[in-house]
Amino acid sequence: MKCIFRYFDDFVSAVFNVDDDRFFKLVEEGCFSKMLSRDTNLFPDVVLPLHYITICWDMILNKYDEWHEEYKPIVQAKKLANDRIKEFFITECHENMNDIPFGDYTDYFLCEEDADAYDCIGWSKNELMKMGYREMDIDLYCYAATFDFGLVMRLLKDGANPSVIFCDKTDCISRIVAESSFLEVELQDVILSKKPYEGDIKQGVSDLIGLAAHKKLYRMLLASDRDEVKEDRIQ
Numbered sequence: 763m764k765c766i767f768r769y770f771d772d773f774v775s776a777v778f779n780v781d782d783d784r785f786f787k788l789v790e791e792g793c794f795s796k797m798l799s800r801d802t803n804l805f806p807d808v809v810l811p812l813h814y815i816t817i818c819w820d821m822i823l824n825k826y827d828e829w830h831e832e833y834k835p836i837v838q839a840k841k842l843a844n845d846r847i848k849e850f851f852i853t854e855c856h857e858n859m860n861d862i863p864f865g866d867y868t869d870y871f872l873c874e875e876d877a878d879a880y881d882c883i884g885w886s887k888n889e890l891m892k893m894g895y896r897e898m899d900i901d902l903y904c905y906a907a908t909f910d911f912g913l914v915m916r917l918l919k920d921g922a923n924p925s926v927i928f929c930d931k932t933d934c935i936s937r938i939v940a941e942s943s944f945l946e947v948e949l950q951d952v953i954l955s956k957k958p959y960e961g962d963i964k965q966g967v968s969d970l971i972g973l974a975a976h977k978k979l980y981r982m983l984l985a986s987d988r989d990e991v992k993e994d995r996i997q
Contacts, residue, residue: 769793771963774802777815778967779958782843789850799855804964805870813851814862815967818974819844822953825977836954864909864975871972872909883928893929898922906934906983909975914982924983938980945973 769788776785788794801809823844826837851857883890883903890900902922905913918924924934932940948969952959959966 770798770803773798773812774804774815774963774967775958777812777847778963778970779952780819780840780843780847781956781958782846785847785850796855799851799857802967804967805867808866808869810867810967811857813848813855813857813859815970816844816848816851817859817862818970820848820859821974821977822970833954840953861978862971862974864911864971864978867968867971867975868909870968871975885929890928895926895928896922899926902926903928903934903937906979907937909979911979911982914979918982918986924986935980935983938976938983942973942976942980945969945976949973 772788772793773785775781776788799812802812802815804810819840823837823841826834826841829837848859852859883900885893887897887900891897898917898920899922902914902917902924903926905917906924927933946953949959949966951957952966
């Protein structure tokens with residue numbers, strides 16, 4: 763077997779660019795080891811398993827029917843290529859393909875990484891409550907902004923409303939949509955073409971993790987919002 767440490771970058775590039783041909787060629791050449799699946803060695807202070815990249819792409823590409831008609835075949839082809847790589851990690855490496863602990867990576871994709879949750883709105887909780895906002899809705903906005911999925915889910919189950927519009931004219935869902943759109947633009951060459959990503963691979967993977975986290979949060983908030991609308995209609 764070849765020295766696997768020489769192939770970290772090649773495998774990261776193949777998986778990140780959803781280049782299944784390149785990935786399996788490297789495997790056939792004997793360049794793969796399970797060690798490569800355990801850590802991409804991209805980040806100095808946190809482990810990022812290689813198969814996490816395929817999970818991120820799955821979250822982004824599995825709703826290919828939601829893209830504009832002209833892009834659907836391209837995104838679907840990317841999804842199928844990612845599925846083939848993902849299947850390798852399942853069958854050959856026996857990796858668990860459950861959700862990623864996004865909280866471990868917020869330092870790399872979250873703009874407000876050093877800010878208190880309530881700095882995301884611009885007013886203190888007490889000020890907003892005096893304006894008439896419910897505490898749980900304030901908490902939901904703030905913890906959604908810092909990707910605390912556990913607290914977000916708990917608040918949604920308690921009845922927090924993701925559609926509440928705050929003083930800055932935004933709500934949870936529109937904030938997530940805006941950031942997702944920005945990250946999609948950053949990654950559009952990878953998503954919508956076969957052209958390899960030309961930027962810094964660490965930044966590209968950071969954007970990918972961020973986009974997947976935004977997609978997960980958006981679907982969580984949207985599902986809750988739809989359920990709330992359904993309940994209102996029943997009543």
